[in-house]
Amino acid sequence: MNRIIVCMKPVPDPQHWNKVSMDHETQTLKREGIPTIINPLDKHALEAALSIRDAHGGEVLLLSMAPPFVTPTLREGLAMGADRAILLSDPVFAGSDTLATAHILAAGCRWIGEFDLVLCGNMTIDGSTAQVGSQLAELLDLPSVMHVIDLHRKEDHLLRITQKIEHGYVRLEAELPLVISVRKELNKPRYTPFTGILAAESKEINMLSNEELHIDTGLIGLEGSPTKMAGLELRRFKREKERVEGSPEEIVQVLVDKIHRYGII
Amino acid sequence: MNKNDHDGIWVFAEQRNAELHEVTLELLGKARGLAGQNQGKVTAIILGQGIKPLAQTLLNYGADSVLVADNPVLDPYRLIPYSLVFEKLIKEYHPEILLMGATFMGVELAPRVAARVRTGLSAHCVDLKLDKDGKLLQVVPGWGGGVIATIACPDHRPQMATVMPGTMKPLSPEERKGEIKEIEINLPDKDLGPKVLEIKREKAEGLPLEKAEVVVAGGWGVGSREDWKQVEELAGVLGGAVGTTRPPVDEGWAEEGQMIGQSGKTVRPKLYMGIGISGVMHHVVGMDQSEHIITINSDANAEIFETSDVIVVEDFRKILPKLIQKIRERVER
Structure with missing residues (x-):
């Protein structure tokens, strides 16, 4: 394989999600002060790409659509071992839904030119739609497989893939090129070596705007997205929050009475 | 696709080995409720082989009609043949709404179909409502569930959503009549994507x-x-x-x-x-x-x-x- 593209999304670190607040006027989320990390499943996608490259040669490219401030997060992917990164960044991309995002990533793939495989995480932790991989494949007119838990090369242009389904799995044989979305069972992402961090400093991050990509603006950004936000609220829970105290025996008695009152026993 | 002249609520009746996924019945229950509000019709779409007997079950659980594509090329499920059939059906019948379960299959298929017909899709919905103009409001959790967003798809059709299994209630089945229509499928015999080598499933144990x-x-x-x-x-x-x-x-x-x-x-x-x-x-x-x-x-x-x-x-x-x-x-x- 000569070239593998890994789609990577910088996401807000979930350790800090309790700091998310809402701007009621604009109906948007305020995420100031929340650090950015590589979407965890994308690290598994990158690991898969790196191990294929290490065994068979070729190059691994990171592809990301995000604002320019995520560059340090892309550097982390380069430190893990990717060869170079392409950051698709333009104010006209802001507010893109999954289909619009897929249009932008597809344009990025076409800009790259030839490639053999696109790897994505099955979903991101912030939006969690799990839609972009399949949509990107459709727009590139390539086959795609989601929920991938095992992957190996059979011949030069053939992959053996195991896809998880309810209570089991499906084994598939696929021809390259294609788009694959992976689950965490696939592998264990490698630790970043110190030499990798040093090497990443000199690796190339190519920033592209829509001037280079020429995507019809009717297809991207807030305006071009078929889905629209009709409302947004932070989730609030209303529960009784009655604290039961006392000796273990006393607590158990209260619990048994409650469970009885609920009609369970 | 633009929104004029679209009507009806479609439910993808997901099956493997001629066994319906539970979420299908839940979706039919919800679709029935929505159809009660907008006087629409509920159509179940089922693809596979040897699946005609399931059509009556779909009627009994709330479908007004069933479109059946019964063809060896559709068994077992493969992403590309299923996407192509959905594209053909959507272009022919113009549904207003298309719902699928947020299952392993639905999560893979729905985005591909939405991209193919260039419409919007919301993921893992936990509730669906109609607004006063009859637009579908799709309630989805984000940020690990800490944020609840309501999504609409104002200008593109069908309005598509995947729905979390277990969040909607099936109706009690009753003997109902409805149209069961078989669809001709003519797919090319190449470029249908990955080949299925083996499917392995264990019976689910214990109480779901x-x-x-x-x-x-x-x-x-x-x-x-x-x-x-x-x-x-x-x-x-x-x-x-x-x-x-x-x-x-x-x-x-x-x-x-x-x-x-x-x-x-x-x-x-x-x-x-x-x-x-x-x-x-x-x-x-x-x-x-x-x-x-x-x-x-x-x-x-x-x-x-x-x-x-x-x-x-x-x-x-x-x-x-x-x-x-x-x-x-x-x-x-």
Whole structure:
């Protein structure tokens, strides 16, 4: 394989999600002060790409659509071992839904030119739609497989893939090129070596705007997205929050009475 | 696709081995409710081979009509043939709404279909409503469930959504009449994507989590495989099912199929008991609709207490053995 593209999304670190607040006027989320990390499943996608490259040669490219401030997060992917990164960044991309995002990533793939495989995480932790991989494949007119838990090369242009389904799995044989979305069972992402961090400093991050990509603006950004936000609220829970105290025996008695009152026993 | 001249609510009737996925019946129940509001018709779409007998079941659970594509090329499920059939049907019949389950199959298929016909899609919906103009409002959790967004697709058709299994109620089946229409399929015999070599499935064991009246769930705080048995025992005496958060699955104490939350199942039991669960949003979004919630955690600041009716701040090892014994005595009395 000569070239593998890994789609990577910088996401807000979930350790800090309790700091998310809402701007009621604009109906948007305020995420100031929340650090950015590589979407965890994308690290598994990158690991898969790196191990294929290490065994068979070729190059691994990171592809990301995000604002320019995520560059340090892309550097982390380069430190893990990717060869170079392409950051698709333009104010006209802001507010893109999954289909619009897929249009932008597809344009990025076409800009790259030839490639053999696109790897994505099955979903991101912030939006969690799990839609972009399949949509990107459709727009590139390539086959795609989601929920991938095992992957190996059979011949030069053939992959053996195991896809998880309810209570089991499906084994598939696929021809390259294609788009694959992976689950965490696939592998264990490698630790970043110190030499990798040093090497990443000199690796190339190519920033592209829509001037280079020429995507019809009717297809991207807030305006071009078929889905629209009709409302947004932070989730609030209303529960009784009655604290039961006392000796273990006393607590158990209260619990048994409650469970009885609920009609369970 | 533009929105003029579209009507009807479509439900993708997902099946493997001629067995319908539960979520199909739940979607039909919801579609029926929505159709009651907008005077629309509910159509179930079923693809596969030897699946015609399922059409009557779909009518009985709320479909007004069923489109059946019965063809060897559609068995087993493959993404590209299914996408091509949906594209053809959408272009021919112009549905207003298309719903699929947020299952392994639906999550892969729905985005591909939406991209193919260039329409919007929302993911993992937990509720669906119609606004006063009849537009579909799609309620989805984001950020691990900490944020609830309402999504609309004002100008493109069909309005598409995938729906979390377990969040909607099927109707009680009754003998109903309706049109069952077979569709001709002419797919090319190449460029249909990956070849299926093997499908392996195990029968699901025990009570399905989504159907249990009682769910006892354990988290990282349970601490060991040994103590996990107490969680299972408590579920056992209560006649319930065992649920879990992510860490016990990673530790091998519990199975992935038992996981509750954004990347697992949604449960709405009469009683949910959480043992040693910290209460991250990813889990809470899958259980916060439970009727009663009792949680035990030795950490007085555990977030799960925010979503609890009854709170016990104590080491569960001091409580569970006695609780199990008391309940057992009571049940056997």
